[in-house]
Amino acid sequence: MFLATKYISRSAMLRRVLGVAQKTSLKALAARSLSSYSVIGTQSKLKPTSFKYQIQKHDQTRHKSTASSIDNTRHPRDEYNVATTVTGPDACNKLKLDSLGIHGPNTLYHNLTFQELLDHEVANGEGEIATTEYGETFTVDTGKFTGRSPQDKWIVLNEGTESAANIDWGAVNQPTTPEVFDELYDKAVNYFNTKEKAYVFDCFCGANPKTQKKVRFVHEMAWQQHFVTNMFIRPESKEDIEDFEPDFTIINACSQVDEDWEKHGLNSEVAVVFNIEKKCAVIFGTWYGGENKKGIFSLMNYWLPMNDDPVLPMHCSANVGEEGDTALFFGLSGTGKTTLSADPHRALIGDDEHGWDSDGVFNFEGGCYAKTINLAEETEPDIYRAIRTDAMLENVKLVEDDDGIRIPDYFDVSKTQNGRVSYPIFHIDDYHTPQMAGHPDNIIFLTCDAFGVLPPVSKLTPGQAMYHFISGYTAKVAGTERGITEPVPNFSACFGAAFLTLHPTRYAELLEEKMEKHGSNAWLVNTGWSGGAYGIGERMSIKTTRACIDAILNGTAAASEYVKDDAFGLDIPVSLANVDTHMLNPKNAWTDKQAYDETSKKLAGMFVKNFEVYNEGATDLTQYGPRV
Secondary structure, eight states: OOOSSOOOOHHHHHHHHHHHHHOOOGGGOGGGOOOSEEEETTTTEEEEOOOHHHHHHHHHHHTGGGGGGOOTTOOHHHHOOOOEEEESTTHHHHTTGGGGTOOOOSEEEESOOHHHHHHHHHHHTOSEEEEETTEEEEEEOOTTOOSOOGGGEEEEOOTTSHHHHHSOBTTTBEEEOHHHHHHHHHHHHHHHTTOSEEEEEEEEEOSSTTTOEEEEEEESSHHHHHHHHHHSBOOSSGGGGTTOOOSEEEEEETTOOOTTHHHHTOSSSOEEEEETTTTEEEEESOOOTHHHHHHHHHHHHHHGGGSSSOOEEEEEEEEEOTTSOEEEEEEOTTSSHHHHHOOTTSEEEESSEEEEETTEEEESOSEEEEEOTTOOTTTOHHHHHHOSBTBEEESOOEEEOTTSOEEEOTTOOSSOSOOEEEEEGGGSTTOOTTSEEOOEEEEEEEEOOTTSOSOSEEEEOHHHHHHHHHHOEEEEOTTSSTTOOSOEEEEOGGGOGGGOOSOHHHHHHHHHHHHHHHTOEEEEEEOSEESSSTTTSEEOOHHHHHHHHHHHHHSTTTTSOEEEOTTTOOEEESOOTTSOHHHHSHHHHOSOHHHHHHHHHHHHHHHHHHHGGGTTSSSOGGGGSOOO
């Protein structure tokens, strides 16, 4: 069994932490760097101490003009305090784990506080503490799995059930049998019955109480509970989880593998298997935190559209303006979804998963899970500053400076380009506290077009919105994956095909209905290349893209004069404030106009080819796509 973390000796940990306390010169932010540990006696033991000083300093920096009015006695991390440690031979009975068949552990750590989680992580040797500019942050290494393992995700096909009739079975939703699930379930339960302790986390998914789901996680390591504590909606009081009856339970036996995977008809010894009717899932062989998060998201994509009053689950970020105007940002990895929704003039609702119901938009989660590749405060200040105590870094390279201080290097991607940080939503300054807002005024589809033929911004008709929503286009470029030497299109239905349990047209029809009912505008924004394809043209600057987003949100883009793109039929604004007019129409930005026409035709053909599998619906959506 490989180890998911780099275990470090207590003496090594002591040396690093003492270095943090003694040296305060890290990037001229000494006031924020206070060690969370103190030495007691002569045996060099580590004694956990409070991070309250460090957090207070962060808050006073945020509110310089009102620092004197800050309540220095309370902080959101302190307000989350529903922890219980259940001990004794009947521990599993008290938390109803015996209903799962788990009865072995005699110590259960139930919804630990942030400080308790850190204490356990350090005591268990589950990772390292890194020093960032805004505070010490726990870090973990998830081994060889630094991302989801989609080929190892399975859903039980229970014949004659509602899920069997509605799930879009195929490469995304791979079917397995009830017998295979039962064997793996027993294996997971039997493993936990050999453990003396376990971590149990009860939480919620979905900020709207009308459709909120209760979720229970059973983990073997503290950092895994830390991850879901960051990412899901935390209970506000012990009463919220008293006699907790989960709608779904995930038993995460990540340190174990399925040795019988070939007999079970699976793809490897890794197994992430969901049984909707039994309201339970098991995880084997992968330590990646995102499997917990995205597993529940896939279930929300099944449950919510099936409601009597259907809810649209969305893989998008969302924010809201001072006037209550809501905006949604759809986009695949690398398109700027997280970056662009973090707007200093607007309040963040959430960065990744949302629902749209009859009341409006609401966040599914209680935190954010951001990529750290090339992260810098100048370009992504909200995310950068969120990396402090209670955040957790995954698979981020640490380097040791001359003083022995361990520092994250976000530009070193030798481990993975998918380095991540999870943090509770309250780490974002001025986030939208209700986590619910009105119906969206603007829906923005982000694409990183490495072919350089899509305009920086274009307005979509409702039909075009459905077409581009189902297409979910972006492009991979050379260097992102082995073997890629030129731009490769990446189509992911609804900008999240890996998480869709129903057919993509079900979600597109819901989007169309809600856009029509609430008068939402839809836009396609290209954050990719201009003036030529990758290798010839240049990547859109964040300044240009921000200007396009600003024009959408302040209404000037909608009021602009438009010209129509020949190949894709898109409406392109003639001028926008702070955007080079020459760039708005992509053909104008190309020196070689013939090369543009050829490349545009090539990409259009790729769209048409991709959409062939969706041509059987009642409405011919191809009329809203490009012409070849």
